[in-house]
Amino acid sequence: MARSTIADVAKLAGVSQATVSRALHGADNVTERTRQKVEQAADQLNFTLSKNASSLASGKTMRVILLSSGKLNDWFDANVLEGVYEVLDPEGYDVSPAVILGKEEADAYFAQLPKNRNADAIIVSSFQLDGTLQQQLKGIDMPSVGVNIPSASFCDASVEADNFGGMEKAVRLLKSLGHRSIAFAVDYIPTNMVYSTSQRTEAFLEAAEQNGYDEDHIDIVSAEPHERPLPLSELASQLVAQLLSSQRHPTAVCAETDAVAIALVKELRRQHLRVPEDVSVIGFDDANIAVAADLTTIHQDPVELGRMAAAKVLQLLGKPIPTDVHVGALHESLEPTIVLRETTGRSDS
Amino acid sequence: MARSTIADVAKLAGVSQATVSRALHGADNVTERTRQKVEQAADQLNFTLSKNASSLASGKTMRVILLSSGKLNDWFDANVLEGVYEVLDPEGYDVSPAVILGKEEADAYFAQLPKNRNADAIIVSSFQLDGTLQQQLKGIDMPSVGVNIPSASFCDASVEADNFGGMEKAVRLLKSLGHRSIAFAVDYIPTNMVYSTSQRTEAFLEAAEQNGYDEDHIDIVSAEPHERPLPLSELASQLVAQLLSSQRHPTAVCAETDAVAIALVKELRRQHLRVPEDVSVIGFDDANIAVAADLTTIHQDPVELGRMAAAKVLQLLGKPIPTDVHVGALHESLEPTIVLRETTGRSDS
DNA sequence: TTGTAGGCGTTATCAA
């Protein structure tokens, strides 16, 4: 069955193509009677508008790109995608996910992007862009909104989970629990690409200082430099070794992510240290693995970040925004919360 | 900066539009020298082809729809998406995710689908389609491939994880461990939509029988009917109550999914039963929460399912298939494996 | 190997 075109519908309904187009788009300047005729005809012919043809003619693609720095099955990225999809899909937008894993890929992608007007807007999730890329992003003619991007002022809008606020809460919790010496555990981060999570080390240091921890009571433990991702067990083993051999004897550790935290807990227990009795551990993210592992952690909500980002896209595109989506300033920050579970407790010492 | 068109490039390169098109598509019938000229010109003008215009002219959309029955942040669906993306993206295809959550949405979507030639192919993931929908899917002119769809013969191709084979392994494990009375735990499944996981109950029963368990040594515990998703703790509490009050005193339980299994483990421990000493628990899926919770489980690989599905799409589209992707028969089944962790052990009784 | 020209299915402008 050959696809029918707007011309067929027009003929069947006895009107012009233009009218069909108007009717099917719910334009206001169409008689109710005409609209009905058209809709009937369209139904009969099993017709819907071709997105491609519409796009070509109108210049609107009805598509927005979601650029992720992680794979689509990463907890964070999958959740952002879900949020973005939730608000964009009902508005008739396709969301076109794209992933960019390293600096080279990013360069290649952005070099080709400005030329390519194949989307109405772009959402960039979770990585820092260097000066060149920022320029390129600015240079393209479509609105851009950043998600969890440090200093995202080069985007037209942005949302982020406040790493600093989150870390502050974690540190304050540890202080309340009586921990005198605390540590931060972090995987090695390749220098050629800065991710959102890399803010967290800085955030931890800042929070620790502000809460009265001095150099002699702070440890930063991190993995050896490595090219490809380390198995978590290997990572944890390196980190725990540093933790246990530190002269500062930390009794609590914040981890960069839940995954790192969980690996830490397992390795600590393997070394016959009790968590939380001997060592407290706090994660970051509150991914679904955190509840599975009963991990105390900092909760952020990437689905909501995605929703908000999508709302900003709509806003920048001059579209009405669904009432159930929050929308505030162009650049917004979400305050993480802390979730107490089983891996933190009072310090004995 | 106004977007430049193929005409601009043609002029600058001193060739015809047709040649530009050919050159940029890597057609073989273009002189190397010509190609270079064209590429240079394109570069200079910051030009790339417009996907929309190409699609319209060629009839190929270079887009494939991925239809999920779960949200995009569900473990299974996110992983399938990743797999699909991994193989389709390098081939120049966009993957356009769409989610359909209930029977009504499915009806609406499929009713509109046949009319809508906005993709080159469709991948349908993880739900059973009733007769009508099957007909509609058959009726459309684009290739369809199913992922984890029971009896997917109405798709042009399909891949699935073998629930029966997986369950068989789980049951055999329990038998080896000396468990005489075993149970299966399952959430209530709304009757208006059949998911892939609903095969698992059947699979369990079949496996149990074949391994010599009779009616007096098999329990199926399931939640009360409910409309909206139950909190897992609530679900677990219902299930554990049934488990512990059964006259058959099961010493091991297979769960429909990892999430159910983990909730079960927590609730059992809350009731002061030891896992695995008193009760063994096996999950299904080997999602990332399973390793976080040290859960013994049946491992399946949805990323690989996604990859294979995408490869089949390519195949159906008559495209060459990347060498690193497995491709076999049109309808294939993947055998799950069992992963031993900490929630299973010998039966004491 | 390259060029010419018609057409892909809509939208938008301008009249009517």
Place this chain on the structure above:
DNA sequence: TTGATAACGCCTACAA
């Protein structure tokens, strides 16, 4: 409110 008709940017016979 509706109807002609010219774009939109590219592809693909077909011809050269």
